[in-house]
Structure formats: structure tokens, C-alpha cells
Amino acid sequence: MAKASQLKALIKSHYDNDYTRFDTLSLQLAAHEATLGHNSLALEVKKLVDKSKESRTPESINSKNIRLYNNTIDELFIHSRPILDMYDIILPRSNQDKILKILSEYNNQEKLKKHGLKHRRKILLSGHPGTGKTMTASVIASELHLPLYVIQIDKIITKFMGETGAKLRQIFKMIEMQKGVYFFDEFDSIGTDRSKDNEVGEMRRVLNSFLQFLENDNSDSLILTATNNISLLDRALFRRFDDILYYDIPTKDEILKLLKLRFQAFTVKFDLSGVLAKASGLSHADIVKSCDDAIKEAIINDKKYISKTSLINNFQIIKESYKKISES
Numbered sequence: 372m373a374k375a376s377q378l379k380a381l382i383k384s385h386y387d388n389d390y391t392r393f394d395t396l397s398l399q400l401a402a403h404e405a406t407l408g409h410n411s412l413a414l415e416v417k418k419l420v421d422k423s424k425e426s427r428t429p430e431s432i433n434s435k436n437i438r439l440y441n442n443t444i445d446e447l448f449i450h451s452r453p454i455l456d457m458y459d460i461i462l463p464r465s466n467q468d469k470i471l472k473i474l475s476e477y478n479n480q481e482k483l484k485k486h487g488l489k490h491r492r493k494i495l496l497s498g499h500p501g502t503g504k505t506m507t508a509s510v511i512a513s514e515l516h517l518p519l520y521v522i523q524i525d526k527i528i529t530k531f532m533g534e535t536g537a538k539l540r541q542i543f544k545m546i547e548m549q550k551g552v553y554f555f556d557e558f559d560s561i562g563t564d565r566s567k568d569n570e571v572g573e574m575r576r577v578l579n580s581f582l583q584f585l586e587n588d589n590s591d592s593l594i595l596t597a598t599n600n601i602s603l604l605d606r607a608l609f610r611r612f613d614d615i616l617y618y619d620i621p622t623k624d625e626i627l628k629l630l631k632l633r634f635q636a637f638t639v640k641f642d643l644s645g646v647l648a649k650a651s652g653l654s655h656a657d658i659v660k661s662c663d664d665a666i667k668e669a670i671i672n673d674k675k676y677i678s679k680t681s682l683i684n685n686f687q688i689i690k691e692s693y694k695k696i697s698e699s
């Protein structure tokens with residue numbers, strides 16, 4: 372017979388909606404019964420657990436069901452269901468191909484499994500701010516009809532210094548239980564070279580546990596991490612990723628595609644190739660913002676057309692603000 376403490380823990384996990392703990396305790400109970408020679412009871416309990424796992428819907432294991440200290444894991448994620456497709460993002464051919472490969476391998480994961488192969492799912496996105504790293508995570512989630520969970524890793528660290536390892540364990544448990552795209556943004560906060568650690572060694576421990584969780588993770592979820600500065604990352608990280616995508620500011624050709632995309636619902640009476648040089652050096656996000664500001668101006672002033680002068684002016688304002696920042 373199970374110990375009173377085991378039974379109490381089992382009941383508590385049920386009321387806490389903690390499925391993982393409930394499974395673990397049930398299996399412990401089965402193992403205990405087996406050691407007493409109650410093999411058929413042990414087998415029945417195991418079957419019940421397996422059957423319940425199979426029928427469990429994503430809703431029944433949503434993030435609220437994973438408890439973390441006195442809080443739910445919810446506060447560590449931003450959960451969304453993005454709707455964006457590959458046409459919404461302007462990328463160099465090399466990155467487009469890499470994304471298509473991620474999608475194709477995910478969609479063919481059963482075929483791959485039969486040959487003992489796993490679809491590529493641990494991806495590092497590196498590069499300049501505002502060039503589409505977060506957007507890539509949204510596109511992948513949307514194309515695969517998966518929920519997107521953004522993990523603000525810097526927040527976890529600053530808010531829970533000392534508990535970060537335990538938080539990561541819970542996050543990876545969630546990754547295993549709830550299929551989705553998990554995006555660790557601002558990854559440099561933990562991925563930083565271990566030799567640059569502080570005296571306390573906290574970050575080294577956090578990075579070591581992240582590496583271990585990443586390596587051990589065998590779920591079907593996709594794990595994406597983003598950094599603005601790959602040179603800060605510990606080299607031990609690279610071989611843990613199935614692929615690395617590099618992001619840079621757009622080429623002239625990409626700027627033109629971005630402008631066409633942004634203005635597709637508006638009338639532009641000037642030749643867009645005439646403003647490319649003025650946008651050169653800006654990120655995709657800066658260009659999108661400049662376009663949106665020009666569109667807003669046209670709307671507010673009841674103008675039928677986008678003003679070329681206004682667009683160029685918007686590029687210039689952003690360039691000047693960068694100049695001021697770099698001089699200060």
C-alpha cells in the first residue's frame with residue numbers, strides 16, 4: 372500500500388492541476404506496488420497513466436497547469452497565436468531556404484522518425500536589431516499552426532536571480548508537454564561567454580543548466596533563441612543548435628521589396644527605386660516605421676498619395692537620431 376505522504380502528494384497534485392507531478396507520483400506508486408509483488412495493479416496504474424497522456428488535449432495541459440513555487444509559469448511567457456506568412460517577411464534567399472527547411476522537416480517529422488532522424492528544431496537567430504528575428508519566430512509558429520511562447524529570458528534572470536535554474540527546468544518541462552514554438556529572446560543574457568561571468572558564478576550555472584536542458588530536450592516543440600551579438604555567446608552553445616540564421620540590414624533589393632510590401636494598399640506616384648539610397652543603412656523595422664509614418668500623414672491630411680518628401684524625411688529623422696546616440 373502506498374505511503375500516506377505519497378497519497379497526500381497525489382491528491383494535492385490533482386487539485387493543483389499539476390499533470391506532470393500527478394503522472395510521476397502515479398508511476399512511483401505503481402513501481403512501489405510492483406516491488407510488493409502486486410504486478411497486475413502496477414500494470415493497471417501504468418496503463419491508466421499512459422492512456423490519460425495520450426488523450427490529453429493541449430488545453431488540458433496549458434501553462435496554468437504547471438506550477439512554479441507559488442506562481443504559475445504563465446508570467447514567464449508571452450503567449451500568442453500569430454498570423455503571418457512567408458510573404459510578410461523580406462529575407463535573403465539563404466534565410467528563406469533555412470526557414471523552409473525547418474517547416475518542411477517539421478511537416479515530415481513522422482517520415483524522418485521512421486529512419487531514426489529528428490526534425491531540425493533548435494535554432495539560433497543572430498543579428499542586427501529590427502531585422503526580423505522575432506518576426507521569424509512568429510512566421511514559423513503561424514506557418515506550422517503552433518502557439519508561440521516568447522520567453523523574456525532577461526526578465527527571468529533579473530526577477531528571479533538564484534531561482535533561474537529551477538525556472539528553466541519548468542520552462543523545458545512545458546516545452547515537452549505543450550507543443551509549440553518557444554522563443555528565448557535576448558538570449559545573450561544567459562548565453563554570454565562563461566569566462567566573462569561575475570564572481571558569484573550565477574550566470575555560468577544558468578548557462579550550464581540551459582545547455583543541459585537544451586541538449587536533453589527531445590520534444591517535438593521548436594526552440595528558437597535570438598541574440599543581437601553572437602560574438603558574446605559561449606562557443607559551447609553553437610553545436611547544440613541544428614541551424615543558425617544570420618540577420619543583417621536590408622540590401623537595396625530587399626529595401627525595394629519591403630517598400631512595395633508596405634505600400635501595397637496605398638497609391639505611390641513616385642518611383643520607389645529613387646528613395647533606396649536614402650533608406651540605405653536603416654533596419655527593416657526603421658523602414659517599416661518610416662513608411663507607416665508617411666501613410667499616417669497622408670491619411671490625416673486627406674491626401675490620396677504617399678508623399679515622397681515625407682518618406683525621405685522620415686528616413687532622415689531616424690538616421691539623425693542614431694547619429695545623436697552614437698555621439699553621446
Ligand SMILES: Nc1ncnc2c1ncn2[C@@H]1O[C@H](COP(=O)(O)OP(=O)(O)OP(=O)(O)O)[C@@H](O)[C@H]1O
Nearest residue numbers: 459460461499500501502503504505506655656659
Ligand atoms: N525582415 C523583415 N521583413 C519585413 N518586416 C520586417 C523585417 N524585419 C523587421 N520587420 C519589421 O520590423 C518589426 C520589428 O522586427 P523584429 O521584432 O522581428 O526585429 P528583431 O530582429 O527581433 O529586433 P530586436 O533584435 O530588436 O529584437 C516587425 O514587426 C516588422 O514590422
Ligand SMILES: [Mg+2]
Nearest residue numbers: 504505556597
Ligand atoms: Mg526581437
